[in-house]
Amino acid sequence: MTNDNLLLSADALPGGFQFAAVTAGIKASGKPDFALVIAEAPASAAALYTANRVQAAPLVVDREHMARSGGRVRVVAVNSGNANCATGEAGLRAAREVCSAAAATFGCEEHEVFPSSTGIIGVPLPAEILVRALPAAREQAQATAEQFSAFARAILTTDTKPKVATATCTIGGKTVRIAGACKGAGMIGPQLVPHATMLAYVFTDAVMEPAVLDGYLRGAVEQSFNSVSIDGDTSTNDTVLLLASSTADARVEAGVEAFGAALNAVCLSLAKQIVDDGEGVTHVVELQIEGAASDADARAIAKTIAHSPLVKTAWAGNDPNWGRLMAAIGYSGVAIVPEKVGIWFGEHEICRYGGRSPLYDEAAAHAYLKQREFSIRIVLGMGDGKCRFWTTDLTSEYVHINADYST
Amino acid sequence: MTNDNLLLSADALPGGFQFAAVTAGIKASGKPDFALVIAEAPASAAALYTANRVQAAPLVVDREHMARSGGRVRVVAVNSGNANCATGEAGLRAAREVCSAAAATFGCEEHEVFPSSTGIIGVPLPAEILVRALPAAREQAQATAEQFSAFARAILTTDTKPKVATATCTIGGKTVRIAGACKGAGMIGPQLVPHATMLAYVFTDAVMEPAVLDGYLRGAVEQSFNSVSIDGDTSTNDTVLLLASSTADARVEAGVEAFGAALNAVCLSLAKQIVDDGEGVTHVVELQIEGAASDADARAIAKTIAHSPLVKTAWAGNDPNWGRLMAAIGYSGVAIVPEKVGIWFGEHEICRYGGRSPLYDEAAAHAYLKQREFSIRIVLGMGDGKCRFWTTDLTSEYVHINADYST
Structure with missing residues (x-):
């Protein structure tokens, strides 16, 4: 061109x-x-x-x-x-x-x-x-x-x-x-x-x-x-x-x-x-939900995470606060067993059996989340249901853009 | 004392x-x-x-x-x-x-x-x-x-x-x-x-x-x-x-x-x-949903509005962008007839029959929304269901607080 x-x-x-x-x-x-x-x-x-x-x-x-x-x-x-x-x-x-x-x-x-x-x-x-x-x-x-x-x-x-x-x-x-x-x-x-x-x-x-x-x-x-x-x-x-x-x-x-x-x-x-190109976006997040009882369950969990202000603001701060992910999984409406949940940030194991992984390294997790694009994989241990879903963080810039739209 | x-x-x-x-x-x-x-x-x-x-x-x-x-x-x-x-x-x-x-x-x-x-x-x-x-x-x-x-x-x-x-x-x-x-x-x-x-x-x-x-x-x-x-x-x-x-x-x-x-x-x-005392809150909003087919419908609409980032950021900007309210009502999952919807900001009629009210006064609506506390009344024309619900705006300060929680 x-x-x-x-x-x-x-x-x-x-x-x-x-x-x-x-x-x-x-x-x-x-x-x-x-x-x-x-x-x-x-x-x-x-x-x-x-x-x-x-x-x-x-x-x-x-x-x-x-x-x-x-x-x-x-x-x-x-x-x-x-x-x-x-x-x-x-x-x-x-x-x-x-x-x-x-x-x-x-x-x-x-x-x-x-x-x-x-x-x-x-x-x-x-x-x-x-x-x-x-x-x-x-x-x-x-x-x-x-x-x-x-x-x-x-x-x-x-x-x-x-x-x-x-x-x-x-x-x-x-x-x-x-x-x-x-x-x-x-x-x-x-x-x-x-x-x-x-x-x-x-x-x-x-x-x-x-x-x-x-x-x-x-x-x-x-x-x-x-x-x-x-x-x-x-x-x-x-x-x-x-x-x-x-x-x-x-x-x-x-x-x-x-x-x-x-x-x-x-x-x-x-x-x-x-x-x-989302408004104010500084991170693009790929969610991989696996081991759900159904694809629909996997999707419901992905959407709940993608719409959680607390999860999205943590991402804005490169914050490995995985407890917010656990909370969102819990209120998604999907039947899960918390003790079966595993969470990975890229190759970093964060949560095992619903609790902090023995391999959890906060500094490494924080560094991983500083990238503009990253993946979060959540394994539920309930079945074969899965989905991939893409979403963003929630930043101050998003608020500025949308607080000044028509006035 | x-x-x-x-x-x-x-x-x-x-x-x-x-x-x-x-x-x-x-x-x-x-x-x-x-x-x-x-x-x-x-x-x-x-x-x-x-x-x-x-x-x-x-x-x-x-x-x-x-x-x-x-x-x-x-x-x-x-x-x-x-x-x-x-x-x-x-x-x-x-x-x-x-x-x-x-x-x-x-x-x-x-x-x-x-x-x-x-x-x-x-x-x-x-x-x-x-x-x-x-x-x-x-x-x-x-x-x-x-x-x-x-x-x-x-x-x-x-x-x-x-x-x-x-x-x-x-x-x-x-x-x-x-x-x-x-x-x-x-x-x-x-x-x-x-x-x-x-x-x-x-x-x-x-x-x-x-x-x-x-x-x-x-x-x-x-x-x-x-x-x-x-x-x-x-x-x-x-x-x-x-x-x-x-x-x-x-x-x-x-x-x-x-x-x-x-x-x-x-x-x-x-x-x-x-x-x-919500994190970063600059506006407290009372939602009055009336005329829903059921109280449960009224509640579902109130919650959808209360959780919409676009509605909450508009409030942060004192922005009378009522179209975002209409959009949230529409995706709430509740059966509504858009042409029956009326919206008031306090005593200000904003929307009538699903469209901009002939009485709509953007400057007056904007001034009303500058108050720390205000009321939004939505009348659906579907029945006798109603609810009152209290929520907040979504501000940059909320993002700052939650992007820096654990790190």
């Missing part, structure tokens, strides 16, 4: 998609705040949305449009700076107004437009300024790595950097490309249905039907976006959209391991980038 | 209890760290313990002793600075050693001793230094307001101030006194069974049977200690103990409203003092 603005190499971009990013005027900063994807032909689509019962207006419209179109999308229209959530009927009208204007601009049906919004909740979305920006977006849209990079930047809010990932696989002798972009740094405790605070858009040039796409997406999300948490606040706007343009001349049916693995890799990379 | 060290007036102290507080040497600070209560005759007792599945050694011993004694306690022995939790068999032996020595010192049965510990988890408790301090405690013990005050101070850890509350009621023409002391400033998300991170000791001079005491205690705890949260971390050591000395010549059976009201008032005062 010779251009500093490029987030991926030109040959990594799936064919069939054009990208645009313009400044409509929603962000006070004047940075690009309206990002569009235009599929050159109707793309197969699958989407997952937040499990929050309060759902932003664009998610209501997305469900309607996906149902009417049978999972076909021509235009994705993402504004950043305003979540268009808790905005009532006016919010729904605003979302529909943007879709209607985008359909007219790009020559498709209104129900082939997929809107997304991210930013502050409860403030009316000024649809007219997005509508006014559509002609400029149409002029600019191109199927290039430059434009993809611009798209990836325009969807950001409190993120400090753009997040993209790519992968390829070979299907029937043909190369299939997958590329994704996402945003998210706070209000991150994704719970997509079937079980995200983030917006993620993943593109492929494979030939795929919407139902097949949906199956791959559900599998990929569970082990990626649904396995990370920053603050445990499940957003009202979380959306993951997977689009297939069919330009690669390679058909992917259900059960193609090479495609599944490539998609999983892209989603996991994006999810980990969200954690790494 | 002429003595600055007195936390209650001499005539507010229930008869029949002597108090002592000595420096055994567990706290590095050299402050008193071993607090004792000696009932002059076996007191009727009822206790509730944390719902955490990891339970500190003293709680295991307490359950055994209460079962063996049939709810009779002669000595309460509380050490601060070490939680004696996640300490395995050695921890149990240490707790028993202290009880055995206390029984010998004060002339009672070992199973009439009720031990408690609070402080760091996972560090062996040096029983011998507590045992060595017992003779000094015996010398010092007196049934005075001074000694009660010293007890209330010696049980503290990160608390910035002692917490006591008193009440009286008249039963059959006789005055019954209730006085309580508690500690707790972090790891506060009590879940006592039937649904505490805190230690609370409440004393009365009424004549009461243990089973009757238990009934009153359960009722009082639900609307006090179980209705407050600072960080949502449910401790491994939470204990509430209620003792009745029978010195007042006034018998209280089940269903005596005057006694129940007085006990509730003492427990609620203690619980609110814990919230007010």
Whole structure:
């Protein structure tokens, strides 16, 4: 890459998609705040949305449009700076107004437009300024790595950097490309249905039907976006959209391991980038829970640890206070036997049989926790259930960022 | 009160209890760290313990002793600075050693001793230094307001101030006194069974049977200690103990409203003092949830709000970002209809029908939230369920305190 603005190499971009990013005027900063994807032909689509019962207006419209179109999308229209959530009927009208204007601009049906919004909740979305920006977006849209990079930047809010990932696989002798972009740094405790605070858009040039796409997406999300948490606040706007343009001349049916693995890799990379760029984060922690009675139990323990203010502040201080981990395991709601619990920080055994390990070395543990990234392995001795989960510490900087958001 | 060290007036102290507080040497600070209560005759007792599945050694011993004694306690022995939790068999032996020595010192049965510990988890408790301090405690013990005050101070850890509350009621023409002391400033998300991170000791001079005491205690705890949260971390050591000395010549059976009201008032005062002294707290927030389908639903929403880092950091910034409240309501797991939700900050209507109220005045809302104490009322429009719950903001100071605890 010779251009500093490029987030991926030109040959990594799936064919069939054009990208645009313009400044409509929603962000006070004047940075690009309206990002569009235009599929050159109707793309197969699958989407997952937040499990929050309060759902932003664009998610209501997305469900309607996906149902009417049978999972076909021509235009994705993402504004950043305003979540268009808790905005009532006016919010729904605003979302529909943007879709209607985008359909007219790009020559498709209104129900082939997929809107997304991210930013502050409860403030009316000024649809007219997005509508006014559509002609400029149409002029600019191109199927290039430059434009993809611009798209990836325009969807950001409190993120400090753009997040993209790519992968390829070979299907029937043909190369299939997958590329994704996402945003998210706070209000991150994704719970997509079937079980995200983030917006993620993943593109492929494979030939795929919407139902097949949906199956791959559900599998990929569970082990990626649904396995990370920053603050445990499940957003009202979380959306993951997977689009297939069919330009690669390679058909992917259900059960193609090479495609599944490539998609999983892209989603996991994006999810980990969200954690790494979490608000005020100074440590990224991989939790490995093993020996639970079930995978669900392992996951419940990982989430309880990931949401414990006392555990997360100890991490901020590089503090090997493993008693806080024991307390969180204990109140997770999962049936455990404290005397069976073992805890390792990387290769350092910290806790054995529920008590301090005879090998416990506080100075070594403290040094290990000074690293930006570390692993904590907890073995429960109850069964074969396990999970991997990624989370962060809780720092003063997180408090500063979130105590000064709208005022 | 002429003595600055007195936390209650001499005539507010229930008869029949002597108090002592000595420096055994567990706290590095050299402050008193071993607090004792000696009932002059076996007191009727009822206790509730944390719902955490990891339970500190003293709680295991307490359950055994209460079962063996049939709810009779002669000595309460509380050490601060070490939680004696996640300490395995050695921890149990240490707790028993202290009880055995206390029984010998004060002339009672070992199973009439009720031990408690609070402080760091996972560090062996040096029983011998507590045992060595017992003779000094015996010398010092007196049934005075001074000694009660010293007890209330010696049980503290990160608390910035002692917490006591008193009440009286008249039963059959006789005055019954209730006085309580508690500690707790972090790891506060009590879940006592039937649904505490805190230690609370409440004393009365009424004549009461243990089973009757238990009934009153359960009722009082639900609307006090179980209705407050600072960080949502449910401790491994939470204990509430209620003792009745029978010195007042006034018998209280089940269903005596005057006694129940007085006990509730003492427990609620203690619980609110814990919230007010929460680690790094700059705002105390009363949540009033109304119109839920059930009281349990109201409670689930209150707890979700009370544990949301985004909501709590907004409060730290006096930030009227009510969208974060809507998001928390939405991911609480409770079935709600967003379009029915109304939110008030004190008398200020913020949200109507799930959207920004036409009366919303950001400057006025911001000014209201600058107060140290404020109320948020949320009306759901689903039924008659309601609750009141007290919680705090999440500040940089909380992070500083908890990032530097043991290192």
